[in-house]
Amino acid sequence: MPNQPKQDARERRIQVAKSIRKRLVQHIANGRTTDMAERPMLNSRHVYTDPAIAQNEKDILFLQSPIVACFSTDIAAAGDCFVLDDLNVSILITRDSDLRLSAFLNRCSHRGTRLVPPQPGGHSINLSRILCPFHAWCYNLQGNLVAVPGHEGFQDEDHHPGLLNRRHLTPVSVVEHLGLVWIQVKGALTSESIQGYLGEFAPELEQLELQNLSRVHSHDFVANTNWKYALDTYCEGYHFGMLHRDSIGDAYYSNVSVYEGFLPHWRISFAAKQLEQLQHQAEPLWPQPELNAIHFVFPNTLLVVGNLEQGEMCVRVFRLFPGDNPGTMRCDIAVFAPGNVVNDPQRVAREFAYNDVDSPITQEDYRVAMEGYKNLQNAPDDFELVYGMNEPALQAFHQAIGSRLGHIKIRST
Ligand code: FES
Ligand SMILES: [Fe+2]
Known part of the structure; x- marks a missing residue:
């Protein structure tokens, strides 16, 4: 902030x-x-x-390394979402109503469609929920699947008990540090691990007040x-x-x-x-x-x-x-x-x-x-x-x- x-x-x-x-x-x-x-x-x-x-x-x-996804100010308000589409996989970063950041693979858990397109000019988009453009599965900003049109088509308690309960978005490690939003697709990321990654460079970035x-x-x-x-x-x-x-x-x-x-x-x-x-x-x-x-x-x-x-x-x-x-x-x-x-x-x-x-x-x-x-x-x-x-x-x-x-x-x- x-x-x-x-x-x-x-x-x-x-x-x-x-x-x-x-x-x-x-x-x-x-x-x-x-x-x-x-x-x-x-x-x-x-x-x-x-x-x-x-x-x-x-x-x-x-x-497998921390990557700068955007600046903190790119995604400052509740509902702001940012798409990083430059890696092998598309990443969706969200800020929820408690101003907490989450990141996910930008991939619908139904049939894999990209959920949110990157915004022109690298800007964020403000959303109250994430709606898949294919069959309208709906996720909240914490990545939980909250609505499935025609959900009875996915209910088969005998063979696939609780099928829809497990179809949340796949989380990706995200941390806000020194005015930047960092993600790491493989492996866990914390403020401490980024601090370790930056080492002596951290104060040089901190003084920029990004x-x-x-x-x-x-x-x-x-x-x-x-x-x-x-x-x-x-x-x-x-x-x-x-x-x-x-x-x-x-x-x-x-x-x-x-x-x-x-x-x-x-x-x-x-x-x-x-x-x-x-x-x-x-x-x-x-x-x-x-x-x-x-x-x-x-x-x-x-x-x-x-x-x-x-x-x-x-x-x-x-x-x-x-x-x-x-x-x-x-x-x-x-x-x-x-x-x-x-x-x-x-x-x-x-x-x-x-x-x-x-x-x-x-x-x-x-x-x-x-x-x-x-x-x-x-x-x-x-x-x-x-x-x-x-x-x-x-x-x-x-x-x-x-x-x-x-x-x-x-x-x-
Ligand atoms: S692929 Fe997303 S709702 Fe079908
Ligand atoms: Fe040059």
């Missing part, structure tokens, strides 16, 4: 932003150095193209590439000066970044060119910074934290999901901002932030990801991609996948 902003969270964000900025300015002063991994890393092209690996990723990374941000807009798209190839483009700023030379490459240095590992999660920040002027000033004279960084929640959620106006934070959320085969994927894009819009400039700033996520930057990244994937498909069996020491977040992402899937051979040079 939305809370009053905590001053200490904002203070902590400023302290983190100061420490990142100091490191970025140091890199600029050193002649544009960047944070480095220990050594370059090689990775087989099969990691991107092999259908067996893609299937393992779905099973292990997406069904529970105070509401969805401004969202959309999704499909792309013909592997989900990891697309995600790789968010992991480094090494390509800014070339691929994005007419957009972000104008405002940010290529290949100057600060990387912080909270493995398997991480945060990365890039060097705005305007930081250059600070290297000749004493730090106490520097203006107060705002946090500007990509927070990556393994395995697929990127929270790009920036600002609308001084002090007003916004988060652009990119969630990448594998598609039906290794060469297809879906990306959900959303912008979240403080809900208390009181004037037109604030409204315009939110619209601008949304338009920005569908900018040439995203289009350029996905074009490269699609073209690159095609080449990998046709590359020789022994072709390996190389991730530089200057791409530590990229290395961390693939090392985390490799260690979870076990069978992937990743070589350091």
